[in-house]
Amino acid sequence: MNCRHFNTIPLEEVLVSLGHHPTKQNEKEAWYLNPFSTETQASFKLNKRNNVWYLHSEGIGGNNIDFMMKYLKASVKEVLEWAEKQNFSSFQSQKDYHSKSSSLNYHITEIKELQNENLKIYLQQRGLSPTVYSLVKEVHFAIGEKKLYAIGFENLSGGWELRNSLYKGSLLKKDISILNFNIESQNQNETGKRIAVFEGFLDALSFVEMKPFFKGDVLVMNSISLLNRTKEYLQNYSEIHLFLDNDKAGEICKNEILKSFPEAKNHSEIYALHKDLNEYFVFRNNTKIEKQQQVELNPKQEQEESEINQAHQTYRRKR
Known part of the structure; x- marks a missing residue:
């Protein structure tokens, strides 16, 4: 992955992968709480059409590379190395239905005990046995019009970390x-x-x-x-x-x-x-x-x- 490729990935999806969701949005822009520090009023603005951001509280902005350099406190090389490990290809494969929705709608449709064989196989591929099945859930959710399912791991605020062989993200409030x-x-x-x-x-x-x-x-x-x-x-x-x-x-x-x-x-x-x-x-x-x-x-x-x-x-x- 090079800088040009990484900058074409919707920053909205990068933010979702890091657990940040907009407080308000429309077809042109989205507003987030400052991803770099704690705040109560959203000052981070994402321009969806141009895929650039601006942080009003600090007067800075830029593209995906600029965002991750500040987020990770890392060099361009280190950001690209990080991006290679994030499986952003899943976001590219979902681009068709992202474009159909001017306002992405993330919501959970069902939470149950782990039953899906594909998810069990994924855990096995990660070296994990049925010993840990009771520590996770099977979460069915929708992103826009797309229906997905993944292994869910709950946090203290009732939010969920989600993983399957193609998707890595989170839903609802981010927490430990x-x-x-x-x-x-x-x-x-x-x-x-x-x-x-x-x-x-x-x-x-x-x-x-x-x-x-x-x-x-x-x-x-x-x-x-x-x-x-x-x-x-x-x-x-x-x-x-x-x-x-x-x-x-x-x-x-x-x-x-x-x-x-x-x-x-x-x-x-x-x-x-x-x-x-x-x-x-x-x-x-x-x-x-x-x-x-x-x-x-x-x-x-x-x-x-x-x-x-x-x-x-x-x-x-x-x-």
Whole structure:
């Protein structure tokens, strides 16, 4: 992807992928709360026809590249590297129905337990087993006239992070997500002791698979724009473990959190050769399968694998 290609992608779709939705809009323009900081009155204006933006509160504006450079605090090269990983091809394939609607209408039509086989296959492709099915939902939604479905992960404000093999986005209000594990086995003084922090929910689900006996909370940021919200929540914990992405945005988040919480532990070196924990998890699983095809596990290893597979996690999602 080059600058010209990235700038042709509707900024409206880039904003949706980051969890930002307009407070008001018409066929020519849309207004958003400042994506770069907190505000109560929308000052970010998107010109839909020219695909450019202007932030009235700061007197600056530009195209997609300019927006992401400021959003990620990154160079042009780093922005393009980020864009390559976002699967924006899904937005291009949806261009036909976006053009039919002057005012995009995003809404959820149904939420239910995970049943769709295509979504289950997608989770399997990401290295995840039925162990994590209870932590997600199957969400059916519409964007304009297009009906879609995806794996849904709920946040504290009732919004949803959505993923399938072709779509990556969110609906309703953007917020962090929190999971409690084995809360029944902790006393009141221990509930706020330990927390593991992730950027995306697929990384968090990978962690759940890798650490079936983890006791504590799991925080999913869902967007780097929620860094301040994340830091506010982390004040309740004395033991913080970071599993953030190995890219520019992840580096920014890690450094900012470590600046506020010097005792926090960074674990990104575990998957230093990979973009994120899920990518490492998939690689590790594939490597394990290859080894198992060549050499049988010894009895002790078989017993350990059996114990892990039989482990049942109890959890409660905080509201």
